[in-house]
Amino acid sequence: MFGQDRNAMRQVFFDAWQRAKNKQLLEPLQALIVGIIEQHPEYHAIFENADSTLDKDFNPDMGETNPFLHLSMHLAIQEQIGSQRPHNIAELYQQLSTKCGDAHQAQHKIMECLSEMIWQAQKNQTEFDENIYLSCIQKQL
Numbered sequence: 001m002f003g004q005d006r007n008a009m010r011q012v013f014f015d016a017w018q019r020a021k022n023k024q025l026l027e028p029l030q031a032l033i034v035g036i037i038e039q040h041p042e043y044h045a046i047f048e049n050a051d052s053t054l055d056k057d058f059n060p061d062m063g064e065t066n067p068f069l070h071l072s073m074h075l076a077i078q079e080q081i082g083s084q085r086p087h088n089i090a091e092l093y094q095q096l097s098t099k100c101g102d103a104h105q106a107q108h109k110i111m112e113c114l115s116e117m118i119w120q121a122q123k124n125q126t127e128f129d130e131n132i133y134l135s136c137i138q139k140q141l
Helices: 006-021 028-038 041-048 067-083 089-100 103-124 130-139
Strands: none
Touching: 006 028, 006 041, 006 067, 028 041, 028 067, 041 067, 067 089, 067 103, 089 103, 089 130, 103 130
């Protein structure tokens, strides 16, 4: 799924959604993607029409959220939890899920920290700081 071709990476989301709608067998990554898309009904119309959204630019200055970025952040968080990297992320996620009463909402809280850390690392041209990231998550508790 990693690469430089934006449309090819986006196509992975469209293909997974289409396979699920057609009741076809899903690969593990596709199943994760479909599960995340299912939790975001506001994006379903986007995945129903690849022709009009595959090339679309989403402008945050115009109040648009990039659904591909948002869903990819969910995937990244799930990967972090599954791989226990950074250390203790799964425990923090569990605690936050309990506090929020909803695992999906907990991921959105973690996403705020993740996006801030990515932005800071890019802005300052530094490494991603796992300690600051975990501290940000702990502040959500």
